[in-house]
Amino acid sequence: MSDTSRLSAHLPELTRRQLIGGGLAAGGALALGAPHAVAAPARAWTTAAPRHIEYHTFRGPSGFAHGHRSGTRTGSGGLVLHHPTAQRTYTDPFAAGAQPVTYDVGTWTSPVLRNSFRLTELISSWDVDTPKGTWIEVNVRGWDESGTQTGWFILGRWARDDVQAGGAINRTSVDGQGTEIATVWTDTLHLEGAHTLNDLELRIQLMRPAGSDLTPTVRFLGAVSSALPGDPTVPVSAPGLRRAITLDVPTYSQELHQGQYPQYDNGGEAWCSPTSTSMVVAYWHRGPSRSQLSWVEPMTDPQVAYAARNTYDYTYEGCGNWPFNAAYAASFGLEGFVTRLRSLREAEAFIASGIPLVTSVSFKSSELDGAGYSTDGHLMVLVGFTKDGDVVMNDPASHLIASDDQVRTVYKREQFENVWVPRSGGTVYVIHPSGMRLPRPPREANW
Secondary structure (H helix, E strand, O other): OOOOOHHHOOOOOOOHHHHOOOOHHHHOOOEEOOOOOOOOOOOOOOOOOOOEEEEEEEEHHHHHOOOEEEOEEEOOOOEEEOOOOEEEEEOOOOOOOOOOEEEEEEEEEOOOEEEEEEEOEEEEEEEEEOOOOOEEEEEEEEEEOOOOEOOOEEEEEEOOOOHHHOOOOOOEOOOOOOOOOEEEEOOEEEEOOOOOEEEEEEEEEEEEEOOOOOOOEEEEEEEEEEEOOOOOOOOOOOOOOOOOEEOOOOOOOHHHHOOOOHHHOOOHHHHHHHHHHHHHHHHOOOOOOOOOOOOOOOOOOHHHHHHHHHHOEOOOOEOOOHHHHHHHHHOOOEEEEEEEOOOHHHHHHHHHOOOOEEEEEEEOHHHOOOOOEEEEEEEEEEEEEOOOOOEEEEOOOHHHOOOHHHOEEEEOHHHHHHHHHHHHOOEEEEEEEOOOOOOOOOOOOOO
């Protein structure tokens, strides 16, 4: 999961891990801050600069009937391997003593996707079942303003299960993809300089060990495109609910896991993303079984450690990869995707529909009253609104107190909107039961 480039241009220059909530944002950037006792500014309901966001999605057999298939076909659950048309050899760089493995490969390439604006960033999401030995790779390419086509960029290599539990590969993002036109910041395609894209294509490659008859099943593939202003602040949005709503999302503190499982980034502040994802998965009465949790010690909110293990990105060296968290949630019969919202008014529609949102934020302690810490990137769950429009949050940092009882808190609407919308582009994980009707999207649809 990534905080932005153009959107964060006003912030100090940070490393990629610092820009991603749940990475250094959790590993060391959370810092105890002194109480902030200044009067809140008066709320002015003014018009924000245009925030262009569009979401593209392909779902189920009908969705993958469009585009170009090579060695794949549509099945009852989605896209599957049929008669693979290529092979590739892959050596897992994160497996000790790994030997090259040859895989049969089939691909699906989307139709050309055209936005109503020229995008500067893109984030993909997917829901894929990967039986033992199988995995997928998600790619994107496009055409810049001069008509120059980019090469294929890798947005993620994914297997549902950890290698120790039978997964084919150690799931990973891919560094070092920068060109004059664009690069990939862990999970986000970012256009360089003044470059923009309009037309683009998504591609997903399905892999299985050569000669086997196994297949991944791709149920869903989506991507959010955005072109957002670099304004350091946004005007506060006018509340639209006119009533208090708080969803009954369970509270989990990441602080209870400090030092747990160093191989998955050492718990504690590093686990804000899997902790937040776990809260929402549990809200929908889903999650790992008792037998799946049997390896976790200690058994305090063990589903959080399980989520950390199964969202860990071996290149990023953390659990904060945005689409990895969404794909993890989807493995429990849910649908999870990453998108960006323009304001809390859009978020209110999800809360009114009973859908909590995992939000990506960054702030100094003086910018968010009551948090008690600073962070270069953090995930927390929006679970409701007060009658005055302030946000009710499940903040897994729990004021840096190791207690689930400290997780539920209220933050001022204007302050929260400004540490979320301009800092991460309004990035959220939307996690809900498959088939559930979402709120009606705006005209420039971002879900």
